[in-house]
Amino acid sequence: MILINKTIILSLLMLINFFFKGKDQHQYTLHGYAQGTDYTIKYSADSAIVSGSEVDSILIQIDSSMSLYKPYSLISKFNTSTKSLSIDEHFRIVMNKSFEIYKDTKGKFDVTVAPLVQAWGFGPKPITLFPDSAKIKELLKDVGMNLLQLKGKELIKTRPGITIDLNGIAQGYSVDVVADYLLRKGVKSFVVEIGGEIRMKGTKPDGSVRRIGIEGPALNENTEPQIRHVISFNEGAVTTSGNYRKYLKTGGKKISHLINPKTGYPLDNQLISVTIYAKDAITADGYDNAVMAMDVEEALAFVSARKNMEAYIIYHRRDGSVTDTLTTGFRKMIVN
Structure with missing residues (x-):
């Protein structure tokens, strides 16, 4: 039988803990301006391992590719x-x-x-x-x-007059590129937000959940938009498409910036805004405009039929009043 002194065992455990214990995590915040909008990045790490200049460099490169x-x-x-x-x-x-x-x-x-x-x-x-x-x-x-x-x-x-516009998807892609860069740098918890498009992973340094406010028009559309719900999830992305902020007016009528590619005219349907949750921001951003072109029943059925996708929809009732609806999975993300 081999007897080992308890003091030696305790000392060894303390030494192992000293070498393998991770450093305290801190939250770092980066703000900047790119792609015609603001961005905010919050990440948890033991040191400032990602700089604003690195993020700016990434976004400039994407702009050089896809900015109109x-x-x-x-x-x-x-x-x-x-x-x-x-x-x-x-x-x-x-x-x-x-x-x-x-x-x-x-x-x-x-x-x-x-x-x-x-x-x-x-x-x-x-x-x-x-x-x-x-x-x-x-x-x-x-x-x-x-x-x-x-x-x-x-x-x-195939026709010389064809031109393309990637504004309905490129910003979500930009969010993913920045998020993937953070992951490659070893960051395991972050929020990347560019122009309201968000991808999130992990918790805050103190272990509490990260929360996101979902904005929409107030029930009285003559007042300022308000936070309709607060949601939280461990990993994924949310983006919003809506016609209540970006529009033109003619003869007292609002002209939506969302154009129906089938008819050639601005969208003029029940939907006011659509927030999509997906695993990555390029998916959420690409689908939110398309769902805006559907009626409420079609939109809910379309999103519910797709894996890893959820939606929150604000729309007009037939009497003109404003209400909302959401998929079952989106409801589960709401923080009371």
């Missing part, structure tokens, strides 16, 4: 080309996802809607008049992702 407001960007070059362009990896990933969502939504999500977005005054160039029916009919000839092909990194247009 940069004349030197790849998307601007593609839109002024007549046939095809070799694109980078950022652009390719977003286009692949766009084709996937286009097919899944039967064309309700369509990046070739760019000429219509511009015609209605929501593009990079100012307008003086809204388009008439003849103009819409003409523009629709160049709308439809079936008119595009992606072969490797070669993006091909």
Whole structure:
């Protein structure tokens, strides 16, 4: 029998604990401006291992690929080309996802809607008049992702007038790129928010859950938007598409910035806003606009039929009053 002194065992355990115990986690916050909006990043780590300049560099690179407001960007070059362009990896990933969502939504999500977005005054160039029916009919000839092909990194247009707009999905992708960068740096708990699009993972340094406020129009639409619900989840992304903030007016009527690629006209249906939860931000961001183009029943059925997707929907009743609904999974995320 071998007898070991208890004091020696205790000393060994304390020594092992000293070497293997992780350092205290602190929360670090980064703020900046990119892609025409603000961003906020909060992450937990034992030291400041990610800087604002690193994040800015990532977002500048994405802008150089897919920003309509940069004349030197790849998307601007593609839109002024007549046939095809070799694109980078950022652009390719977003286009692949766009084709996937286009097919899944039967064309309700369509990046070739760019000429219509511009015609209605929501593009990079100012307008003086809204388009008439003849103009819409003409523009629709160049709308439809079936008119595009992606072969490797070669993006091909089958009609020279086709232009694309990735604003409905690229910001979600940007959130994912930044989040994935944090993960590669060893960060296991964070919130990445760019222009209201959010991806989150883990808890705060003290172990408490991270919470996200879901904004929407007040029940009285003449008052300021308000936080409708507070949600929490361990990992995933939430993005929101709505027509109550970004719109133009004509004759007292609001013109939504969300354009129906089938008709060529701004959306004019029950839905006011849609918040989508998904595993990543590119998915949530890509689907939220498409769901906005559905009626309430169709939207709930569509989201409920898809794995790892939930939705919170604010809409008009037939009498014009404002109400909301949500999927079962979204309800479970609400913090009382």
